[in-house]
Amino acid sequence: MFRQAVRQFTTSARRSNLIADLYVRELKAFKPTPISAAAAQEATKPWKLPTAAKVPALEAEGADALSQYDSAPVDVISAAAGEGVVAEEYKPDDWFVFPVDEEPGHHAHH
Template sequence: MFSQTLRASRSSIARVAKQQASSMMIKRTFITPTAVRQADLVQDLYMKELKAYKIPPVKAGDADAHVQKFSPPKAPKSPEEAEIANELKAYEAQTVEIEGQAEGGAAVEEVDWFEEEPEEETVHH
């Protein structure tokens, strides 16, 4: 019997909650703003000017002032054929340097830079 009263109370509580929720929804729909809209002169002027503004037409030549014309880089100068021939002849005319020979083909005295000189003996008194 106690369980039946619990069930009945639960269902009645749920029913009352639904009725209150629906009455709250109805109340919300009937609420209207009570503040009267006052005239905002600055906003009205701003909106009037925005509506009256006409965008200037875009011309095809307008971008010319902001874009640079492309010009390809100049081609590099090619070396002259005569200079190459003269440099090749000068290279062929050079004498070959061989280690241990002087310019004329004479033998050069070799100096051994890593040879240590003998130390002189000091006399003790």
Template sequence: MSSVARIALGSIASKAPFTVRAMAARGIATSAVMQKDVVQELYLKELKGYKPAPTKVDESQVKELKLPAAPEVPAVDADLSEQLAKYDAEPEEATQ
């Protein structure tokens, strides 16, 4: 029985430092206090309160809009049969 007690005592002793270290690390990590960034808060406050000054329109720089002239309709030859007859009269070219 003494060997079993020795093993049990050894396992408890080996776990004790680990849990103490884990609790100490956990206590440090959770105790960090979040502080506000004063510069960021001031910057955001100024940004929200900014109102740009209205700009004046200079009428001398505005030009009147002139659309381009509409294109003319292409003239189609009225007598296409004459042109077709000339095409049919041309000799055929031999292609290889």
């Protein structure tokens, strides 16, 4: 009625590895020396609190200094091809403006 399962194991000859055998033998023979409490204390640094963060100088001056900074003109410099450095006036609306390329085939025909 019931069948017994028979497990079969295959074994192969153990390969001899001289380097691994030496390594394992040395690991087993190693006996670490216990560290004394004084030696452990010397190996660590004493813990101290980090320094407190400082308030940035501009924020410490107040809201009027921030508004003065915000209203200051922005100098924008661009290099034109073949010319020296040219100073331009800053225009906030010029940011993220992409040139529109005309697609071929959509030209008006006469």
